[in-house]
Amino acid sequence: MTEIGHCPVLPTEVLEFLDAGREGTYVDCTLGLAGHAVAILERNPRSKLIGLDRDGQSLEKARERLADYAGRVKLFHADFKCLPELGIPFKKVRGVLVDLGISSFQLDSPERGFSHTHEGPLDMRMDLRNKTTAGKILHTYPEQKLVEIFAKYGELAQTRRLAREIVHLRKLGRLETTSDLRILTEEVYRWRPQRGRIHPAAKAFQALRIEVNQELEGLGPFIEETVRLSIPGTRFVAISFHSLEDRIVKHTFAGLASSSDRAPLLSILTKKPVMAGEEEVAANSRSRSAKLRAAERV
Ligand SMILES: C[S@@+](CC[C@H](N)C(=O)[O-])C[C@H]1O[C@@H](n2cnc3c(N)ncnc32)[C@H](O)[C@@H]1O
Known part of the structure; x- marks a missing residue:
């Protein structure tokens, strides 16, 4: 595992757009090595975190890293597209994070064949x-x-x-x-x-x-369903690393924010995607192509 494995992208922006100072439950749909998860748990010592990853090896690494917060954390070895079936207490959820793609841990494990x-x-x-x-x-x-x-x-x-x-x-x-x-x-x-x-x-x-x-399959419907299940005030933050993913996030958010045939379900918080600054790119090259979009359930 490299240093980057411990280094989540756009960490300040993620906390800001999740408005993670609010006490409540946050869902990290792509836990990875729990970089963002730790930041969220540190931001408000009374908040809880539900974390998902479809990679069992990553999940075990994340579990070790989150040991100090065990009483406030619940983890699932699951694809985030199964979120609606996991019995998530959506009434308590204040924020949902999706940081798409693969982690440095996966990329740097030769036996996984990603690199x-x-x-x-x-x-x-x-x-x-x-x-x-x-x-x-x-x-x-x-x-x-x-x-x-x-x-x-x-x-x-x-x-x-x-x-x-x-x-x-x-x-x-x-x-x-x-x-x-x-x-x-x-x-x-x-x-x-x-x-x-x-x-x-x-x-x-x-x-x-x-x-x-099948990374793009069902991404839009997953966002839609999660937004529908959530309560007003819940923040959604999505980070993508290539244009196909970003396009799906952008169009799904826009569709849910549109008032053409019904009351909008989302208010968009980022007119343009937020990208890493020069300093972050210099410290973490992976952040170069990251695009963050955020919205709030209305
Ligand atoms: C970019 S990394 C996340 C890094 C994490 N935010 C951190 O701070 O360490 C993406 C992670 O999401 C997981 N992942 C990707 N697609 C997923 C899906 N559909 N369901 C659950 N996990 C997924 C990958 O296995 C990987 O561990």
Whole structure:
């Protein structure tokens, strides 16, 4: 685990938009290593926290980190899309946080296969109880579906060529590790390190990870349902790390704030997404692409 593993993004802004000084229950839907969770619990010593993570290994790390607050914390090994089924006391909930994507702990664990800079299996599952790994997708998806996934979720060019090479390599049994996939992308995109250029493997890994974990699936309906279940005054804060996620958050908040066919359920608190300042980006490079949006239940 790196230092960044302990370093939540936009911590001051998260507390501010959750209005976490208020006593009550806060739901951290993406607990990770509990960086934001600790900040919330510290902000008001009488507040309680409900934390969820679909990654059992992360959850155990978070549990250790939250040991000092155990009496005020309840944790679930669950996908946040199951939140409505967990018996959450929504009448007491003051704030809901979703910090999307993967954590540095996951990225820095080679055996999880999330990072193209570490040798590991092509896994990329956040929840190890699920069956679909990145390897399974690469070995079983039709070529055309691979073309679409890399274009849509990785925003890569030339995805026909990439998909064709994947199908070629898999027939030869030479696509088994993260390094195999990284080297393939370097060949397809004729990679030369250049300032400001993103490694093509980073984009390909992002695309696969989104598909493996179905990260965009049901995100909008989850926000809608949680907003409906909550009481007026509840704050919603969502942090996303790529445009597809941010678009879903933005449109879902906007739909719930619209008064076209019924009374609005949300008031938007951030006209534009809030982003990390230079100082935070310098200290934590992961914060560079973070976009925070917040709204309040009316
Ligand atoms: C960016 S990290 C969160 C970091 C955390 N806020 C902190 O301060 O340490 C995202 C976490 O959310 C989890 N996650 C992603 N999608 C999830 C989902 N649909 N349901 C539950 N957990 C999810 C990941 O496993 C990961 O641990």
